[in-house]
Amino acid sequence: MKELRIRLEKAAANRDLLFFVCTVFAASFGFTLYETSFSNFAVQRIHIRPDQYGLLESLREVPGFLTAFVMGLLVFLSEPRLAGVALAVGGLGIAALSRAHSFPQLVLFSVIWSSGLHLWFTVSPSLTLKLARERAEGRRMGQISAIGSVAVLSGIALVRLLSRFAPYEALFIASGSCLLVAAFFSSFISNDLGTPDRPKMLFRRQYFLYYILVFLDGCRRQVFGTFAMFALVREFNTGLAQIANLRFLNTVAVIGAAPLAGLWIDRVGERRVLCFNYLVLSVLFLGYAFTPWVSVLYVLYFLDNVLFVFSMALTTYLKRIAPPEDVTPSLSMATTINHIAAVMVPLVGGYLWQAFGYRVPFLVGSGMVVLSLAAALQIKLPK
Numbered sequence: 001m002k003e004l005r006i007r008l009e010k011a012a013a014n015r016d017l018l019f020f021v022c023t024v025f026a027a028s029f030g031f032t033l034y035e036t037s038f039s040n041f042a043v044q045r046i047h048i049r050p051d052q053y054g055l056l057e058s059l060r061e062v063p064g065f066l067t068a069f070v071m072g073l074l075v076f077l078s079e080p081r082l083a084g085v086a087l088a089v090g091g092l093g094i095a096a097l098s099r100a101h102s103f104p105q106l107v108l109f110s111v112i113w114s115s116g117l118h119l120w121f122t123v124s125p126s127l128t129l130k131l132a133r134e135r136a137e138g139r140r141m142g143q144i145s146a147i148g149s150v151a152v153l154s155g156i157a158l159v160r161l162l163s164r165f166a167p168y169e170a171l172f173i174a175s176g177s178c179l180l181v182a183a184f185f186s187s188f189i190s191n192d193l194g195t196p197d198r199p200k201m202l203f204r205r206q207y208f209l210y211y212i213l214v215f216l217d218g219c220r221r222q223v224f225g226t227f228a229m230f231a232l233v234r235e236f237n238t239g240l241a242q243i244a245n246l247r248f249l250n251t252v253a254v255i256g257a258a259p260l261a262g263l264w265i266d267r268v269g270e271r272r273v274l275c276f277n278y279l280v281l282s283v284l285f286l287g288y289a290f291t292p293w294v295s296v297l298y299v300l301y302f303l304d305n306v307l308f309v310f311s312m313a314l315t316t317y318l319k320r321i322a323p324p325e326d327v328t329p330s331l332s333m334a335t336t337i338n339h340i341a342a343v344m345v346p347l348v349g350g351y352l353w354q355a356f357g358y359r360v361p362f363l364v365g366s367g368m369v370v371l372s373l374a375a376a377l378q379i380k381l382p383k
Contacts, residue, residue, distance in 0.1 A: 015190075017131050021147055022185040027087055027120065028148040030178025032155030033171050034094045034113075036247055039233045040240045041168040046106055050234070050358070054350015057226045059107055061346070063115040064339035079130075079328065080189035083123045087183035089116030095176025098169035117179075122335045125315045126328040127189070141312045142262025146255050153251040160244035203333055204326070209378055210318050211337050213274070216372040217311060218338035220281065222345040223365030228288065228301055231358050236294040246298055250305040261309040270317040271379040277310035278373035285366035289359040317379065 042048045048056070077085065093113025100106045125141070132140030159171065203211075232238040232246075265273050284307075287300045315331070322330055349361035 015188075019185050019188040020127055020131060021144070023083065023087070023182045023189070024124065024144055024148050025151040026178050026182035026185060028151035029155045030091065030094075030175045030182065031117065032152045032247075033159060033175035033178065034097070036156055036159045036244055037168050037171045037240065039229045040243065042106065043230075043233050045168065046100070046103060048103065048106075050230070050353040051350045052103055053230055054226065054346040054348070054353070056103075056107055056110060057222070057346030057350070058343050060110045060114045061222070061339050061342035063111060064118040064121075064335055064342055078191045079123045079127055080186055080191060083120055083127065083189075084183045084186040086116045086119035086123065087179050087186060089113070090120060091116070091176040091179030091183065093176070094179065095173050098172040113176075118335065118339075122332050123328075126331055129315070129319055129327060139259070139262045139266060141315065142259035142309075145258035145262070145309060145312065149251050149255040149258060153248060153255065156244050156248045156251060160241060160248065163240045163244060204322075204330070207318065207322065207326075207330055209375065210314070210321065210330075211334060212375050213314055213317075213372065214334040214338050215341055216368055216375060217314060218341035219345050219368040220285075220365055220372065221311075221338075222342050223285070223349060223361050223368065224304055226346045227349060227353065227358065227361045228304070231288075232294070232297065232301070235358055236297065238294070246301060247305075250302050253302070253306045254309055257306050258309045258312075262312065265310075265313050265316055270313040270320070271376060273310055273313045274317075274376040274379070275373060277307055277313075278369050278376055281307055282366050282369040282373065285362050285369060289362035289366070 042053065042056075090113045093109055093111075093116060096109040096112065097106070100109055128141055128144045162171070229243065232243070238246075261273070281304065284300050284304050288297065288304075291297055291300065314334075318330055318334070319327060349364065352360045352364070
């Protein structure tokens with residue numbers, strides 16, 4: 001009987017993993033269709049200015065700031081069911097962008113999809129950790145990241161293929177449809193994998209360094225995520241096909257880098273990995289600020305995207321210092337803290353760009369990365 005029970009539990013775990021992989025693939029594929037196309041759509045169709053783009057990004061990140069509060073309201077849902085709701089809302093919001101013809105409409109529909117996907121981005125790492133064996137969390141996160149990267153690669157290839165004749169509206173509708181498919185797959189993940197009785201909000205002093213690292217990482221991510229591609233499109237006239245090619249190369253590299261980064265995290269620890277990551281990023285941001293050659297900027301953009309895989313060390317660091325019942329609520333609190341930066345940085349960065357040029361936000365980003373390096377040096381893992 002005991003052997004039968006073990007086999008059944010293993011079969012159930014494999015089933016949950018399969019449906020989670022399908023969910024991650026469909027969600028990543030769909031979001032890529034939107035993400036690859038949006039900057040060109042905003043510049044070429046809506047004719048958005050840098051200060052407007054910064055305001056849009058700031059407002060779009062407000063739902064992330066409220067993630068912990070929203071998860072508290074939805075405390076009766078386990079993580080798999082919460083993932084389904086989040087992906088459905090995100091899909092409907094992105095599909096609605098196909099009807100956007102003005103800046104206010106762009107903001108409205110962006111806030112809607114952001115409300116759903118920020119919940120998904122919080123729940124997904126928690127589910128990944130629950131599908132991992134003890135002391136193999138980095139490896140599992142690397143594997144799931146690689147699967148997401150394959151989906152991203154497929155999405156970019158489709159955008160590249162359709163870039164000359166498919167309208168942006170069709171890409172947004174396809175993107176939203178894929179997210180709805182992801183919501184469907186998530187409905188098959190067992191409720192037993194979730195934690196329906198998670199606390200509404202959790203902030204513990206012993207996780208303070210983790211929260212600091214998340215806040216600074218949020219600053220850095222927003223500078224790059226908001227302004228890097230926008231600079232290529234607006235300042236260097238990079239077309240949709242070129243953006244798709246660049247993202248394609250980035251994703252190929254991430255597919256190989258993510259599992260290796262996960263193994264490296266398990267082997268040498270989060271402190272060394274994060275310090276290496278922030279040291280290199282500080283130099284890349286300076287290069288992005290001062291390099292006048294677009295071909296070099298492509299290389300820097302490529303390297304920065306590849307280095308994003310090391311951010312998974314922040315999640316595994318939390319797993320090492322927190323008991324299992326603290327992980328999901330701490331991730332949601334971290335998302336809220338992260339988005340304090342996410343709300344402020346695009347708004348301030350957009351106005352700095354408008355007033356002083358596109359280089360200034362990247363100089364500020366370099367400073368944030370240096371502060372992240374100083375914080376990472378303070379990491380002390382339990383034995």
